[in-house]
Amino acid sequence: MIRPTLPAALRRKDFLLGWWPWRALGYVAGTVPVAVVAAVPIWLLAAPVVLAFGAATLGTALLLGAFGSAVLFGALPQIARPLARLERRRLRLVAPDATTHPSPGGYRDPATWREVGYAVLLVTLAPAVYAPVVLLAVAPFLLLAGPVLVATVDGPVAVWSTGGATLPESIGYAVAGLVLLPAVPYLVALLAHGHAAVARALLADDARLVEVTRSRARLVDAFDAERRRIERDLHDGAQEKLVSLTLRLGVARLDLPADSPAHRDVVDAHEQAKALMTELRELVRGIHPKVLTDRGLGAALEDLAGRCAVPVTVRADVGRLPRHVESTAYFVAAEALTNATRHGTATAITVTADVVADALVLEVTDDGRGGAVPGDGLTGLADRVAVLDGRMVLSSPVGGPTSLRVELPCHRSE
Amino acid sequence: MSPIRVVLAEDGVLLREGLAGLLHRFGLPVVAAVGDAPALVEAVAREEPDLVVTDIRMPPGFGDEGLRAAVDLRRTRPGLPVVALSQYVERGCAVELLDSHGGVGVGYLLKDRVVDVEEFVDVLRRVAAGGTVIDPEVVRQLLARDPLDRLSAREREVLALVAEGCSNAAIARRLVVSEAAVGKHVGNILAKLDLPPDDDTNRRVLAVLAHLRG
Numbered sequence: 001m002i003r004p005t006l007p008a009a010l011r012r013k014d015f016l017l018g019w020w021p022w023r024a025l026g027y028v029a030g031t032v033p034v035a036v037v038a039a040v041p042i043w044l045l046a047a048p049v050v051l052a053f054g055a056a057t058l059g060t061a062l063l064l065g066a067f068g069s070a071v072l073f074g075a076l077p078q079i080a081r082p083l084a085r086l087e088r089r090r091l092r093l094v095a096p097d098a099t100t101h102p103s104p105g106g107y108r109d110p111a112t113w114r115e116v117g118y119a120v121l122l123v124t125l126a127p128a129v130y131a132p133v134v135l136l137a138v139a140p141f142l143l144l145a146g147p148v149l150v151a152t153v154d155g156p157v158a159v160w161s162t163g164g165a166t167l168p169e170s171i172g173y174a175v176a177g178l179v180l181l182p183a184v185p186y187l188v189a190l191l192a193h194g195h196a197a198v199a200r201a202l203l204a205d206d207a208r209l210v211e212v213t214r215s216r217a218r219l220v221d222a223f224d225a226e227r228r229r230i231e232r233d234l235h236d237g238a239q240e241k242l243v244s245l246t247l248r249l250g251v252a253r254l255d256l257p258a259d260s261p262a263h264r265d266v267v268d269a270h271e272q273a274k275a276l277m278t279e280l281r282e283l284v285r286g287i288h289p290k291v292l293t294d295r296g297l298g299a300a301l302e303d304l305a306g307r308c309a310v311p312v313t314v315r316a317d318v319g320r321l322p323r324h325v326e327s328t329a330y331f332v333a334a335e336a337l338t339n340a341t342r343h344g345t346a347t348a349i350t351v352t353a354d355v356v357a358d359a360l361v362l363e364v365t366d367d368g369r370g371g372a373v374p375g376d377g378l379t380g381l382a383d384r385v386a387v388l389d390g391r392m393v394l395s396s397p398v399g400g401p402t403s404l405r406v407e408l409p410c411h412r413s414e
Numbered sequence: 415m416s417p418i419r420v421v422l423a424e425d426g427v428l429l430r431e432g433l434a435g436l437l438h439r440f441g442l443p444v445v446a447a448v449g450d451a452p453a454l455v456e457a458v459a460r461e462e463p464d465l466v467v468t469d470i471r472m473p474p475g476f477g478d479e480g481l482r483a484a485v486d487l488r489r490t491r492p493g494l495p496v497v498a499l500s501q502y503v504e505r506g507c508a509v510e511l512l513d514s515h516g517g518v519g520v521g522y523l524l525k526d527r528v529v530d531v532e533e534f535v536d537v538l539r540r541v542a543a544g545g546t547v548i549d550p551e552v553v554r555q556l557l558a559r560d561p562l563d564r565l566s567a568r569e570r571e572v573l574a575l576v577a578e579g580c581s582n583a584a585i586a587r588r589l590v591v592s593e594a595a596v597g598k599h600v601g602n603i604l605a606k607l608d609l610p611p612d613d614d615t616n617r618r619v620l621a622v623l624a625h626l627r628g
Contacts, residue, residue, distance in 0.1 A: 235501075236426070243529065244432040250531035251436055270529075277526055291502045294471055295478075299504055306503055306555035 006094050006193050010186070021185035024192035027094045028134075031126065031195065034090075038083050039123040045072050045079075077112050080119040087118065088203050094196045095204075118202040126195070133191045137184050143177025146170035216387045217324075224288075224324050231288040239280055246273040288327065297326045301351055304334055308349065309341050310366075316353035321360060325410040328384055329353065329362045332392070335377045336364035336404045345369040345400075355410065359390070362406045370400035378404075418542045421461055422447045423454040423468040423480060424499070433467070433528060440535045451479035458487055458494070465542040469525070470500045470507060481507050488514040495519035495541045499528070508552050517620050521547040537579075545579045546619045553577040556623075564606045572599040579619050 009020040048068025055061035106112065147170045249270040256263040284290065292300035298316040305312035320326075333351055340346045346368035353362045374382065374394055382392045390408035420437055422444050424430040434444040442465070446457035450473040458466060466487065468480040484496045492515050500507060500522065508522040521541040527549065528534045537547045553574045565573065575585045582600065586593040600618075604611055609621045 240426040240429055243526065244426075244428040246529040247429070247432045247436060247531065250529050251439065254531060274526075274529055277529070281526070289502075291504065294476065295504065299506070302505065303502055306505075306551075 005097055006189060006196065010189055010193070015189075016182060016185055021189060023093050024185070024189040027090060027192045027196070028130075028188050030090055030093075031122075031130065034083070034086065035122050035126050035130075038079070038119060041079050042076070042119060042123050045075050048072075076116045076119065077107060080112075080115040083119050083122070084115040084203050087122075087199055091196060091199050091203065094192050095200055114202045118199065121198065121202075129194075130191070133187060137187050140177040140180040140184060143173045143180070146173050146177070217389075220328075220384060220387050221324050224327050227288040227327075228293060228323075231284055231290065231293065234280070234284050234287075235290060239277075239284065242273065242277055242280060246270065246277055249273055289330065292326060292330050296320045297329055297353060300326070300330050301333055301353065304330070304337060305349075305351060308337050310337075310346050310349050312337065312349045312351060314351045316351065318353050318355050318360065321355075321410050324388065325360055325408050328381070328388060328390075328408060329360055329406065332378075332381050332385070332404070332406050333362060333364055335381055339372060339375065339378070340364070340366040340368060340402065343368055343372070346402075358409060358411065360406075360408045360410050362408070363403060365401055365403040368400050368402055369398070370396045370402050371398040372396040372402045418442045418464045418539065419445045419461065420465045420467055420538075421445060421454065421457045421463040423449070423451070423457075423466070423472065423483075425449045425469060425472050429528075436528075436531060436535070437467075437538075442535070442538060450474060451483040454480070454483050455487065458491070464495065465538060466494060466496045467538065468496065468498055470498050470504075478507060481510065485510060485514050493519055493544070495521075495544065497521035497523060497538060497541050497547075499523055499525045501525055503549070503551050503555060505552060505555065508548060512546070512548075512620075512623060517546050517623070519544045519546075521545075522552065523547070523549045524551055540579055546623070547579040548577050548619070548623060550574050550578055565603065569599055569603050569606075572596060573603050573622065576600060576603070577619055577622050 006020060006024065009015055009018060012018075015021070046068070048064050049072060050068075052061045052065035052068055055064055149170070249266060253263060253266045253270050256266055289300055289303070291303045297318055298314075301314050301316045305314045321329075337349065337351075340349050346366035349364065349366045351362075351364050353360060355361075372394065373396075378392075378394070385392045385406055385408065388408050390406060392407075393405045394402075395405075396402040418441075420442050422430060422434055422437070424433060424447075427449070430447050430449065434447045437444050445461045445463055448454050448457050452474075454466070454468055454472075457463075466484060468484055470478055470480040472480045481498055484498055488494050488496060496511070496519065498507065498511060498521065501524075503524065511517070511520045511522050514520065519541055521537055523534075523537065527537075541547055557570060557573070571589065572585060575588060580588065582593050582596045585600075586596045589596070601611060603609075604618075604621075607622070612618045612621065
């Protein structure tokens with residue numbers, strides 16, 4: 001999973017052992033005081049409207065209703081706003097991937113009224129839902145406490161309101177409580193998830209973020225396409241012309257008598273043209289390597305490894321991937337190899353690429369001394385990885401080994 | 415010696431014409447110069463050349479059509495000498511060519527090598543005569559992958575030239591040493607790689623490449 005979420009955690013076998021049950025509990029437990037504090041001013045503001053229903057005359061009712069509504073709708077946003085701010089912060093506890101943006105503007109912003117809606121639900125619907133769930137969650141604990149209560153308290157003890165229970169009976173109930181106990185975290189987590197979903201729908205603005213991410217991804221795509229176009233133009237144009245020019249110079253130098261001044265000039269020109277060919281090829285490789293366009297990531301990584309000063313083992317049988325994924329992975333690997341060889345302590349590097357659950361996982365590991373910090377190159381690439389909704393992790397303890405791991409979602413349908 | 419008749423396939427017009435001119439000048443008449451893989455297959459069927467020189471990446475797909483065509487041609491015409499030119503090193507391509515018909519009459523070169531005119535023509539002649547020539551860059555990469563610490567720097571140099579299909583005399587000329595010295599180096603290399611001593615240049619290349627491919 002690239003970004004863990006509560007529903008994903010719920011599906012895992014080790015859910016009970018992780019942090020998620022505690023986060024869910026914290027969220028649910030925190031809701032109670034928040035709802036209580038919010039309820040006081042909201043119900044006070046609603047009082048005139050409520051009273052209007054019980055008014056003696058229709059005139060009084062209308063007057064009270066109109067006045068009450070005006071007060072209510074004027075003041076509710078003022079209460080809802082700080083509440084929403086707090087709730088957005090709390091939301092991160094169970095939905096770290098939710099996007100929370102600053103509070104919206106005035107009365108005309110629909111977001112303001114979504115905040116009001118949340119506040120109203122929190123003091124009306126929330127208690128109605130929380131109360132039975134909390135009772136259910138507490139029940140196993142009460143059952144467990146039964147034997148203790150029966151033993152210490154004089155007189156009959158009602159368990160689960162089924163009348164008095166004797167000690168053996170209460171022990172039976174306690175066993176049942178023990179069996180039910182593991183269900184409690186799931187119950188709490190489900191409640192937390194349900195609440196978070198409502199909070200997210202009303203308070204978070206995922207739609208806005210998705211749009212921004214999409215436009216950034218489009219920008220990366222556009223840059224990539226542009227680089228490929230430049231590479232193609234250089235390859236089909238300048239590079240080809242330069243090779244044939246150099247070829248002609250190579251033939252010309254054979255035609256001239258070796259002791260003529262023209263021969264020396266042509267030999268010089270030929271050598272210069274050859275050097276320029278190499279330079280241009282390196283330049284094009286830096287823009288967008290031909291082998292990547294033609295043959296994909298696996299071949300490009302092999303090519304990269306072949307030109308590395310340190311022996312590199314490549315395992316990358318991934319076939320063709322979306323172009324932006326291929327190029328991002330390639331440039332990350334190139335940067336990682338450069339970094340690994342720069343410090344001169346690595347004697348072996350391993351590059352692996354694999355598609356795991358619809359994501360490309362690229363790992364570059366070297367046996368150097370470690371202690372690497374991400375340079376400008378890697379930081380820039382990390383930004384690019386982030387735009388593609390991926391993740392980059394660098395691990396480089398002092399003493400080594402250094403390992404760079406990149407995960408890039410790749411939907412092959414693209 | 416009858417002239418070596420060449421079919422040339424290269425999609426860049428300038429380079430195709432340049433190469434055709436060069437080959438003519440060195441007495442290797444280009445009987446057909448084409449720009450894509452289907453045309454190459456057709457030209458070979460029509461002309462029955464002594465040598466095919468082809469770009470690996472060609473239309474229509476700009477993938478490895480040239481290589482595919484070359485490998486297919488060698489299947490239907492065993493021993494048809496082929497020199498494949500590539501923009502970049504791809505060991506898979508080199509290996510596939512070497513696997514066709516026992517690697518006899520095969521050349522795999524980086525495209526940029528063509529500008530060293532005399533050496534390039536020399537490679538064409540050797541391949542046409544059934545030799546095996548692999549680009550030194552491929553050899554360098556194979557050597558890098560297989561850390562042959564057993565070999566000295568000089569021996570690596572000699573090994574690269576052996577893999578290029580050079581005879582002892584040619585290696586001696588390139589490294590400006592005596593032929594006897596080269597013979598000694600080659601003997602040492604073969605011994606260190608546990609390969610049988612062999613003076614036949616071509617069998618030697620194949621043995622060395624087979625070893626490096628591991």
